[in-house]
Amino acid sequence: MSSDHTSPADSTETKSTREARMGEGVDDRFNSRLREAFGSSPFILTKFDQFMNWVRGSSMFMLQFGIACCSIEMMHTYAVKHDLDRFHAGVPRASPRQADVMIVPGTIVSKFAPRMKRVYDQVPEPKFVIGMGSCTISGGPFQEGYNVLKGAEEVIPVDIHVPGCPPRPEALVYGVAKLQERIANGESSPVVVKPYELEEFGDLEDDELVEHLADQIDAEDLVMRYNWVDSP
Amino acid sequence: MSLQDRTPVEPDVGVDEDGLDYDELEALLDGRVLDREDHVNAEGFVIRPDEVQQVLSTLKEEAGFDHCSAVTAQEYDDRFESIYHLKKFEDPTQELSVIVPTSKDNPVSESAAPVYDTADWHEREAYDLVGINYEGHPDLRRILLPETWQGHPLSERYNQTQPQVVPLREHANPLEEDHRGDGEDADTMFVNIGPHHPATHGVLHVKTVLDGEQIVDLDPDIGYLHRCEEQMCEQGTYRHQIMPYPDRWDYTPGGLLNEWAYARAAEDLADIDVPEYAQVLRTMSAELTRIAAHMLAVGTFGLDLYGDFTVIFMYAIRDREVVQNLLEDLTGQRLMFNYFRLGGVAWDLPEPREEYLDKVREFTADIPDRLEEYHNLISGNEIFQMRCVDTGILPPETAKSYGATGPVARGSGIDYDLRRDDPYGYYDELDWDVITEDGCDNYARLLVRLKEVEESAKIIRQCADLLSEWPEDDRTIQSNVPRTLRPDPDKEIYRAVEGAKGELGIYIRSDGTDKPARFKIRSPCFSNLQTLPVMSEGEYIPDMVASLGSLDIVLGEVDR
Ligand code: SF4
Numbered sequence: 001m002s003s004d005h006t007s008p009a010d011s012t013e014t015k016s017t018r019e020a021r022m023g024e025g026v027d028d029r030f031n032s033r034l035r036e037a038f039g040s041s042p043f044i045l046t047k048f049d050q051f052m053n054w055v056r057g058s059s060m061f062m063l064q065f066g067i068a069c070c071s072i073e074m075m076h077t078y079a080v081k082h083d084l085d086r087f088h089a090g091v092p093r094a095s096p097r098q099a100d101v102m103i104v105p106g107t108i109v110s111k112f113a114p115r116m117k118r119v120y121d122q123v124p125e126p127k128f129v130i131g132m133g134s135c136t137i138s139g140g141p142f143q144e145g146y147n148v149l150k151g152a153e154e155v156i157p158v159d160i161h162v163p164g165c166p167p168r169p170e171a172l173v174y175g176v177a178k179l180q181e182r183i184a185n186g187e188s189s190p191v192v193v194k195p196y197e198l199e200e201f202g203d204l205e206d207d208e209l210v211e212h213l214a215d216q217i218d219a220e221d222l223v224m225r226y227n228w229v230d231s232p
Numbered sequence: 233m234s235l236q237d238r239t240p241v242e243p244d245v246g247v248d249e250d251g252l253d254y255d256e257l258e259a260l261l262d263g264r265v266l267d268r269e270d271h272v273n274a275e276g277f278v279i280r281p282d283e284v285q286q287v288l289s290t291l292k293e294e295a296g297f298d299h300c301s302a303v304t305a306q307e308y309d310d311r312f313e314s315i316y317h318l319k320k321f322e323d324p325t326q327e328l329s330v331i332v333p334t335s336k337d338n339p340v341s342e343s344a345a346p347v348y349d350t351a352d353w354h355e356r357e358a359y360d361l362v363g364i365n366y367e368g369h370p371d372l373r374r375i376l377l378p379e380t381w382q383g384h385p386l387s388e389r390y391n392q393t394q395p396q397v398v399p400l401r402e403h404a405n406p407l408e409e410d411h412r413g414d415g416e417d418a419d420t421m422f423v424n425i426g427p428h429h430p431a432t433h434g435v436l437h438v439k440t441v442l443d444g445e446q447i448v449d450l451d452p453d454i455g456y457l458h459r460c461e462e463q464m465c466e467q468g469t470y471r472h473q474i475m476p477y478p479d480r481w482d483y484t485p486g487g488l489l490n491e492w493a494y495a496r497a498a499e500d501l502a503d504i505d506v507p508e509y510a511q512v513l514r515t516m517s518a519e520l521t522r523i524a525a526h527m528l529a530v531g532t533f534g535l536d537l538y539g540d541f542t543v544i545f546m547y548a549i550r551d552r553e554v555v556q557n558l559l560e561d562l563t564g565q566r567l568m569f570n571y572f573r574l575g576g577v578a579w580d581l582p583e584p585r586e587e588y589l590d591k592v593r594e595f596t597a598d599i600p601d602r603l604e605e606y607h608n609l610i611s612g613n614e615i616f617q618m619r620c621v622d623t624g625i626l627p628p629e630t631a632k633s634y635g636a637t638g639p640v641a642r643g644s645g646i647d648y649d650l651r652r653d654d655p656y657g658y659y660d661e662l663d664w665d666v667i668t669e670d671g672c673d674n675y676a677r678l679l680v681r682l683k684e685v686e687e688s689a690k691i692i693r694q695c696a697d698l699l700s701e702w703p704e705d706d707r708t709i710q711s712n713v714p715r716t717l718r719p720d721p722d723k724e725i726y727r728a729v730e731g732a733k734g735e736l737g738i739y740i741r742s743d744g745t746d747k748p749a750r751f752k753i754r755s756p757c758f759s760n761l762q763t764l765p766v767m768s769e770g771e772y773i774p775d776m777v778a779s780l781g782s783l784d785i786v787l788g789e790v791d792r
Contacts, residue, residue, distance in 0.1 A: 065428060066435075067457065068480075068787075069480055069567065071434070072483055072485070075549070076549060076552070076553070080550050081553050096428075106457070107459045109455075109456065109459055110378060110396060110398050111378045111458070112427065112457070115427050115428060116428075119428050141480065142461075142464060144463075144467065145459050145463060146385045146390070146460055146463060147460050148459050166566075166567055168566060198400060204397070209394075209396075210397070216379070216380055217380060217399050221399045222399065222400040223397050223398060224397070224398050224400070225396070225397045226395055226396045226397075228394070
């Protein structure tokens with residue numbers, strides 16, 4: 001603006017902006033080890049997406065969701081000794097609305113599947129599912145049961161399967177770590193093959209069974225229809 | 233209700249020095265016995281389907297059969313059959329089966345619910361799975377399967393591949409329809425607790441109607457974990473394929489105790505002896521699982537009362553980890569042991585034996601100190617006592633009528649423990665006590681569990697000493713059992729053991745093949761859970777949660 005303003009070029013030695021700003025005696029904040037690690041720029045360049053994925057994977061809120069035998073090992077994973085908290089997968093939340101990871105620990109039967117679907121729907125996006133144990137893979141030891149769903153994937157998408165009957169806590173920890181890795185890499189869950197959906201009873205295709213049940217179920221009631229013949 | 237208040241006139245009818253005198257019992261029933269059958273555990277009286285109540289109430293009132301363990305329903309080629317397994321709390325070795333055949337095209341039989349409260353749920357189950365109709369039942373609807381299910385899965389005509397439609401409606405939004413009752417200004421509120429709820433120990437759904445904070449009506453809705461255990465066992469061969477399933481009934485882990493129930497029934501059915509050394513191993517390992525199961529009960533009880541994963545839970549898990557390590561060394565698995573075999577156990581102690589036994593002894597030596605910690609933390613805690621003392625009252629007569637067993641019965645002062653009363657394994661050679669408490673409340677049930685841990689530790693210590701002194705050339709872990717077991721056709725047996733939660737019974741009927749024709753599980757939790765409405769109606773809702781915790785149910789066993 002005026003002539004008495006000295007430009008840096010006038011000074012005897014050329015200083016970098018940083019040196020000029022810092023002056024003498026100020027501690028060398030910018031020459032931190034972090035700075036060295038990042039190279040010359042004091043900024044981290046990352047995609048916002050990537051950053052968010054990293055954050056998501058590093059702070060997972062689990063849903064406190066016990067179904068069957070596997071939930072006993074899941075409780076052990078949360079508690080002393082295995083302490084899942086060490087892996088940023090914290091304390092279980094009692095409400096699905098506060099959670100973002102659902103561990104499905106056990107056998108899913110016809111009466112429970114619609115409820116599980118409901119709980120899953122209540123978890124806010126983005127949400128992830130860990131299938132724990134053989135039962136959530138295929139129905140496990142109960143696969144031939146008249147009342148047992150052949151895996152959690154018939155109802156909800158599953159990101160990681162942890163095999164075992166039950167998986168050891170170490171295996172579950174590994175599964176959680178793998179899920180974090182996937183989340184950080186932005187990988188999404190696989191497509192569900194044959195989902196049983198919650199639908200209104202009135203929307204079901206009319207057949208013998210539906211006609212038979214017509215006086216027991218209202219048209220607006222949500223129902224799940226199981227076609228056992230199509231199960232794997 | 234009036235039936236159970238009367239004291240039995242002459243409880244000793246039909247008893248002589250060596251147990252029951254079935255002829256006298258038959259005479260007592262005054263010509264109502266059409267036929268007699270011989271089951272391995274007891275004799276069976278065949279009666280007419282319209283005389284069930286008369287017969288059972290005579291047996292209950294006059295012959296002292298105050299415990300209806302279970303109701304087994306099954307279908308034969310030419311008939312349906314319900315079997316009432318009766319016992320006495322005084323002496324469970326005095327057993328009697330009452331067999332009620334009904335015709336194939338009209339399977340109607342009189343309900344026993346007015347005589348034994350426990351028959352209510354058992355008959356609902358029989359109706360649900362096998363399809364027998366019970367006349368005069370207060371509320372005959374499905375219990376394990378959804379209400380809209382088609383067919384009865386354990387009946388012969390059932391087609392497993394037919395489609396099913398299951399509605400979501402019982403799970404009504406509590407705010408939408410929150411007024412039940414008559415008239416506009418009924419001020420009760422309907423609340424769903426579960427099936428996904430942190431305080432229900434798994435997937436139990438409790439339908440409650442509240443008046444303010446008090447419970448007016450309560451209906452436990454089960455079946456969210458009904459995974460066809462009975463069907464699975466009927467499809468497996470006796471020798472190897474059934475044993476893995478019991479681990480998954482009571483998975484807290486009551487594993488080995490459950491395996492023992494099956495092993496005991498099948499061994500008695502097929503006349504298999506178990507070497508003494510294996511019995512000691514069984515006793516020791518089974519008591520280890522009992523400790524683990526009771527620890528979980530205590531831990532989750534703390535969780536229910538104080539909420540969230542706090543210190544009691546962590547302490548309990550810490551101790552369970554020790555037990556689970558011991559069991560893993562012995563059986564190879566942390567939870568699903570599959571360690572028992574018919575005729576013995578799968579393998580001997582891990583080498584080096586002494587080191588393992590020392591670890592076991594060290595653990596049992598620690599138990600008193602650890603229990604001291606629990607007593608300081610919970611049972612001695614004033615707040616805890618305020619929540620538990622005098623809440624969830626279960627009077628002994630009611631407990632008996634509902635068939636409650638295990639710590640629940642012993643917390644109501646009923647001195648009933650099959651380990652002592654119907655001895656099996658090595659229990660009768662060892663020195664230990666049956667714990668009872670007279671409180672009849674949540675607190676008493678907790679105390680029973682804590683004290684039983686101490687007794688179990690005593691048993692384990694004695695077994696460990698026995699094992700280390702056992703002569704080396706006499707360590708047979710399994711007797712000779714044929715590769716394929718085919719018990720004689722039409723042999724029937726009901727045998728029970730003292731599981732972690734109470735009387736765990738198995739009924740097996742063989743048909744000459746290598747698989748059971750009927751396999752029925754009498755689950756202690758199923759009967760115990762029935763007492764929840766009695767304990768909670770009229771009480772506050774937090775007390776119901778405490779009662780549920782003190783019942784210590786595990787849904788895998790309730791639903792099977
Ligand atoms: S996988 Fe095995 S341990 Fe897990 S719920 Fe299924 S049966 Fe139980």
